[in-house]
Amino acid sequence: MDKHPRKKRWPKVLLTIVIAVALVGAGWYGWQWQQSRATDEASTQQSRNAQQENGESRKPIEQRFVQRYYEVEFSGAERITEPPEIVGNQAADRHIQKRAEDRGYRLQYTPTGPLKEINGEKLQPEALNAWKKLKQAAGEEGIYLDLVSGHRSIQTQRIIFDSQLRKRGKEKQGSPYTAQQIASGKADPVIEEILREYSIPGYSKHHSGYTIDISDSASSKSFEEFGQTEAFQWLSKKDYAKARQYGFLPSYPEGVENLGPQAELWEYVWVGKDNTEFR
Numbered sequence: 001m002d003k004h005p006r007k008k009r010w011p012k013v014l015l016t017i018v019i020a021v022a023l024v025g026a027g028w029y030g031w032q033w034q035q036s037r038a039t040d041e042a043s044t045q046q047s048r049n050a051q052q053e054n055g056e057s058r059k060p061i062e063q064r065f066v067q068r069y070y071e072v073e074f075s076g077a078e079r080i081t082e083p084p085e086i087v088g089n090q091a092a093d094r095h096i097q098k099r100a101e102d103r104g105y106r107l108q109y110t111p112t113g114p115l116k117e118i119n120g121e122k123l124q125p126e127a128l129n130a131w132k133k134l135k136q137a138a139g140e141e142g143i144y145l146d147l148v149s150g151h152r153s154i155q156t157q158r159i160i161f162d163s164q165l166r167k168r169g170k171e172k173q174g175s176p177y178t179a180q181q182i183a184s185g186k187a188d189p190v191i192e193e194i195l196r197e198y199s200i201p202g203y204s205k206h207h208s209g210y211t212i213d214i215s216d217s218a219s220s221k222s223f224e225e226f227g228q229t230e231a232f233q234w235l236s237k238k239d240y241a242k243a244r245q246y247g248f249l250p251s252y253p254e255g256v257e258n259l260g261p262q263a264e265l266w267e268y269v270w271v272g273k274d275n276t277e278f279r
């Protein structure tokens with residue numbers, strides 16, 4: 001008597017358990033699937049947003065350095081708004097300015113307050129402090145940085161550019177180019193040559209007092225070969241981590257188009273440590 005009902009009841013109980021397990025399982029699976037779909041959608045949306053926001057961050061870091069410089073508000077300098085005189089003839093000056101701007105040169109900044117002097121070079125006080133710290137940090141690692149050039153006035157830059165133009169005119173045609181020759185484009189090949197190395201007045205980053213040229217005093221390399229020195233290695237490794245740690249960005253790094261001059265690996269501009277951070 002005992003066995004009979006049991007035999008009949010067990011399959012029912014088992015079946016109920018199987019169905020229950022199947023239902024719970026299906027429910028759980030369905031929930032999981034929904035969850036994962038929701039997660040997928042969220043992450044797709046996230047990466048889409050990131051792509052839109054970070055179009056910027058996919059640019060080479062050097063290009064972002066150059067761009068950042070023009071976004072910084074310098075507390076001790078103001079933008080130059082009128083292109084200063086070059087050779088003193090309006091048509092000739094406009095012609096040269098146009099050539100310079102086509103290469104990427106832009107009007108720069110002049111100091112609004114006093115500069116401080118170090119070894120005959122003048123700098124903005126904040127840039128001078130940062131330079132001293134950078135030099136000391138390098139020294140502690142056996143790297144010898146020297147300050148070659150700091151602030152340069154508009155007038156000094158005018159003299160530099162004009163004397164280059166005169167000198168090269170004499171070499172090419174026996175006498176300096178006339179204003180008419182310059183304005184008509186006859187001196188363009190020479191002007192292009194000069195612009196690769198020298199800024200026109202008003203367009204040099206040295207005007208502000210925030211820009212420095214550095215040399216490696218322990219190296220036998222020439223100034224233009226700074227890129228091959230230990231000092232440059234030290235400053236530039238890990239996306240210029242050392243320079244940036246002290247608030248400096250490379251002024252004219254390699255790999256960026258339309259800089260103005262060709263790349264100048266020895267030039268750095270102080271923008272403040274906060275402005276050297278990139279997401």
Ligand SMILES: [Zn+2]
Pocket residue numbers: 149206212213264267
């Ligand atoms: Zn320089």
